[in-house]
Amino acid sequence: MTDTLRLVCAGDRFISADLLAGALEAELAGGARRHALPATIDRVDSDWPTAPFADVDGVREASGDPAALAALTRGAHALVTHLAPVTREVVEAGRGTLRVIGVTRGGPVNVDVAAAAEASVPVVHLPGRNLGAVAEYCVGTMICAMRGLPDAAAGLARGRWDAEGFRYERTGTELRAATVGLVGLGAVGARVAELLGAFGATVLAHDPYADPATARRAGARLVGLDELLAGSDVVSLHARLTEETRHIVDAAALAAMRPGSLLVNTARGELVDAAALDRALESGHLRGAVLDVFDPEPPAAGDPLLRRPGVFATPHLAGASTQVAEESAVRIAREVAAVLTGGGAGRDT
Template identity: 40%
Template structure:
């Protein structure tokens, strides 16, 4: 039997496309952020067996029902906030995610944001480009000896913990859903988020976006952080109350923020964050290095092909609704 797979938001990496061609799969891709009615028409016309979700506002029940042959929805990545997982469950459609495939890449990006902030790289770069060469005013610091607080202890958080310990940081984590064996003597569990916020020099967010984590970091939480601390967000923009963050940064409540995600995306051209010197930003690319994109694509395609062929898929790739 031949299968049709539709990638919403662009094709997977070349190696993934080649894997599908070798398996006799018809692969179709839309452009970024296709309109809902266009997606429904496309899935119905081609009778898609599988959907790979890349760049689309949301895959809802109407889209899922567009093709009676649809057997699986696969996220090209780990976060599934752009998929109505509850609707998929009602329809009996498994949702898969390439869990962990870009964990190292995101962890490295979080570390890069931390280093850029504490070394004041944004302003130093502009200073030298503007003809400056004065070292006396530089007030950079070291991460060594400081404490990192992880909010969320999945594969990304654990990878980042290993990286920062190597440069002399201590690490604690808050994750009410992580099992006890995820923690260790050099990575202790913090029972309350408030305790972690008040005690850490850097707070890095690695939790999924759920109704419980939406605006998890707001004015109250930012007020608990140390005045010299940094907030890093490589998770989802909606986890942070962005207006509250702007106020905290303007007031000096915290020293700075490194942001790879925003709400909404793309952010507005007049976002007030752009005017703040104590912020460094990137366009949600922490998990899309060439290496990570390739591995995410390959694992996504492996998962889709295995499920379509009624072969075993590792339980860690199934998203629980």
């Protein structure tokens, strides 16, 4: 092992290089494993989210210059990032010295994982890293949308006092009286189920890969998709995007949803046929929708969903919290340190 490790931290305006470096320095100075390793750390930050991420040289949702990152990575022992473009060029630049790549995301989509495997460099990441923030967003916006609060607040901001929200036909359902269907029961879906249980909601879940024991612990009953759509007051999406799940909520699925129900999407925009959703809202079949993700992102300025009454739309903010940034840095530092000290990758690999 070398006397001094050389590390590269590539951050942004959410999880900065300084935040990553501070967590690594604390861990390597004698964290939970009591190892003390001297290290020098090179730092670089992209302008994300001010500048949007993009697909770059075979990796997805990345921000930064691969050539500049490759130059920094040459001779480094570890590369730690949130969403820098860890392309084949970057991995090849670190060949011979690079021991680990750490990514503070649920999935390392901004890493050329195949190139890393060819170079025998493990990639560690953080499944479920933002589950608390996303779960709270889901439940909070469900309550707001079911009660019509976003439209009421917007009207008041325009000077309109709308007392008609007390008309019976315009009132919404409380969570304790609602059935909520979760499409996908991974880490985020399970946490949403637990929170909903505390409100007294009935929770259904559809996930062909879910562990029945996990569903029971979360308080959800596993059902088929058709049963979930027909029986839920709220349908919330938590599935990963695959060819199997792309447009899983299409015109037929929307038609199968309970009249007056609500759709919540904090997963991926491509899970929903946006044109079909707009028609379902225009017809009044759905009460509304909560949308934090779009296809594409950002959505077009003329996207009709953004102006549709009953739509509560936010710019991909469900996973944004102080805790996500700080805890992600600490967790990835622990994982990277485990590899650098010969302990192997930890549970977040």
